[in-house]
Amino acid sequence: MSWEPRTLAAVLAEQVSQRGVQRALVTPDGSTMWRQLELQARRVARALLARGIKHGDFVGLLCGNDDRWVASFYGAAMIGAVTVPVNTRFKAAEIAYCLRQSDVRLLILADRFLKIDFMGYLREAEPAVDHALPGTELPLLDHVVAIGDDVPRAGLGWDAFLASGEEISDDALDAAMQAVVPDDLLLIQFTSGTTAHPKGVMLTHDNMLRNATAVGQRLGIDATDCYFNCRPFFHVAGSTLSLLCALCAGASIATLPTFEAGAALRMLDQERCTFISGNETLFQLLIAHENFDRTRLHLRGGWAAAGPDTMRRIIDEMGIGRICWAYGLSEASPNVVLNDWRDDEALRVGGFALPHDGVEVRIVDDTTGKVCASGEVGEIQVKGWGVMRGYYKQPEANAKVFTADGWLRTGDLGALRADGRLRLVGRLKDVFRVGGENVAPAEVEQVLLSHPAVASAQVVGVPDARLGEVPAAFVTLKPGMTLDAEALLAWSKPRMANFRTPRYADVVTDFERIGMTASGKVQKNKLREHAIALFGLAN
Structure with missing residues (x-):
């Protein structure tokens, strides 16, 4: 891929010049054309x-x-x-941490979203919002812009905010735009925080736009496509891999305010969406929904961060023959490896993909620090243009996440084949030891997913007096299927090594009540706490 560094505004201007009256964005409220979108963005910039x-x-x-x-x-x-x-699942204290840690000067927020009172959370985080800003709790927060009717005394409503920008001339706006360069920061992406306090990942225009372009080329997206976005835009898979991927390809993007499988299936049909992406959980929710009907889908491609069983179902049950397997992390903008849509189906289903040009991957033994040979499992480490500038204002975290020779530690386990294709094994932090044997939850989950009744599976390690830890499995079922925990455990025994076979199991309706991130990941730390309480394993 040839690449010329650009800014987001330059890419947007290029799309406007080529397809100004074509649709760029589709929401439940209607369609926005490319030229309209640029005009809206310029109004915000002026304001x-x-x-x-x-x-x-x-x-x-x-x-x-x-x-x-x-x-x-x-x-x-x-x-x-x-x-x-800012993650829309954050509560007051988390919002306050995010705004304080990232030195936010102006906040644009919905007063309420999904029946959540975000203005109430902000008042809790910074009471001065009802008097005068800045306050003492968030001393750098000078301005609040409210979308909705609940506008605090020290804030502005959305329309008033936009109107205030009318005093800014075109010349002043153009001068500000000309000062922006591709190496400038574009985004502070707070990590999902499945195992630890979120950290602010610094990503540049070049990081995100180059990643979005590379992904679009491997997926085969072009300006005729409509890309359905399953992800929240506050997540890097929603911003880089959906929104900016569509922007760089000139494709339209269709999105909902938040993901719900039934509404997603309706939009996929109504807007005749051709591309889709997401993690394993999202695809499983779509396929398992009572209104799922393959004949009403028009999808031809996309990517999935999913295991072989789910990849197979995406092809066979959803009819997405060009689906590609993807791996990445926020700290790498985020995509690291991705299949080309022309790769053999076996490579795409099996999860064997190459890094992007200019991105290097190596596998390192976490114990010895030595680079692993082909086929050996170790920590995935990454170097290249996609890697973040670092965590904002967190030098200790930066020292831990980068090696002495400049490689990004991903915390993920994988192996490289002789041909350079990566295979993901699981999270290094998720791995637990059963009587001296390492168990990666993903390996157990893939076996459980091969059960004809199982729709999704999650595995964690729980305490055991003799072996240290043993696997505990949680599954959801496909519509109309029945299965109890004892039957699942009995089915598992002949299909896995003893140390991998779940000792405990439970059939659940969903994982929402236990704990999920807004990006659709089950929070393993919360699932482990739930398992310990459910199975009476607390000391």
């Missing part, structure tokens, strides 16, 4: 300048996927401001 936001300042964004999220992100990028997407 930010009118509030005193400058190149390098941080702008928080807390709302669902809609045209205002996109216009705000693009508008901030136009003037070199850095967007800080």
Whole structure:
């Protein structure tokens, strides 16, 4: 892939010049054309300048996927401001941490979303919002812009915010835009925090746009496609791998405020979406939904971060013959390896993919620190243009995540084949030891997923007096299927080594009540706590 570094505004301008009156974004509220989207982004950029936001300042964004999220992100990028997407599952203390840690100067937020009172959370985090800003709790927060009717005394409503930018001339806006370069920060991406406190990943225009372009080329997306986004835009899979991937290819993107399988199936049909992406859980939810009907899908491609069983089902049951396997992490912009859509189906189903050009991958033994030979399992480490600049204001975390010779530690386990293709084994932190044997949960989960009644599976290690830890399995079932825990355990025994076979099992309706991130990942730490309590294993 030939690559010329560009800014987000430059890519947007190019798409506007080529397809200005074609649709760029589809939401439940309607369609936005490319030229309209650029005009909306310019209005936001003017309003930010009118509030005193400058190149390098941080702008928080807390709302669902809609045209205002996109216009705000693009508008901030136009003037070199850095967007800080805030997770819509965060509570008051987490929102306060995110805004304080990332030095947010202006926050755009929905007053309420999914019946959650975000303005109430903000009042809890910074009471001065009802008096005058800045306050003492968030001393750098100068401005709050409210989407909705609940506008605090020290804030502005969305329409008033946009109107305030009318005083900014085209010349002033153009001057601000010309100062932005591809190596400027574009986003502070807070990690999902499945096992630890979220950290702010610093990603540049070049990081994200190059990753989005590389992904689009391997998937085969072009301007005729409509890409359905399953992910929240505050997650890097939603921003880079959906929104910016569509932007760089000139494709339209269709999105819902938040993912719900039934609504997603309706939009996939109504908008005749041709591409889709997501993790294993999201695809399993779509296939298992009572309204799933393959004949109403028009999908031809996309990517999935999923195991072989789910990849097989995506092809056979959803009819997505060009689906590709993907692996990445926020710290790498995020995609590291991805199949080309023309790869043999066996490679795509099996999860064997090459790194992008200019991105290097090596496997390192976590105990000895030595680079592993082909086929040996160890920690995946990454180097190249996709790697983040670092964690914002966290030098100790940066020292831990980068090796002495400059490689990014992913915390994931994998192996490289002789042909350079990566196979993912699981999370290094998820691995537990059963009587001296290492068990990667993903390996057990893949066996459980081959049971005809199982829709999804999650495995964690739980305490055991004799062996240290043993596997505990949780599964959801396909519609109309029945299975109890004892039957699942009995079925598992002849199919796995003794140390991998679950000792405990439970059939659950879903994992929401136990704990999931908004990006669709089960929080293994919370699942382990739930398992210990459920099976009476606390000391």
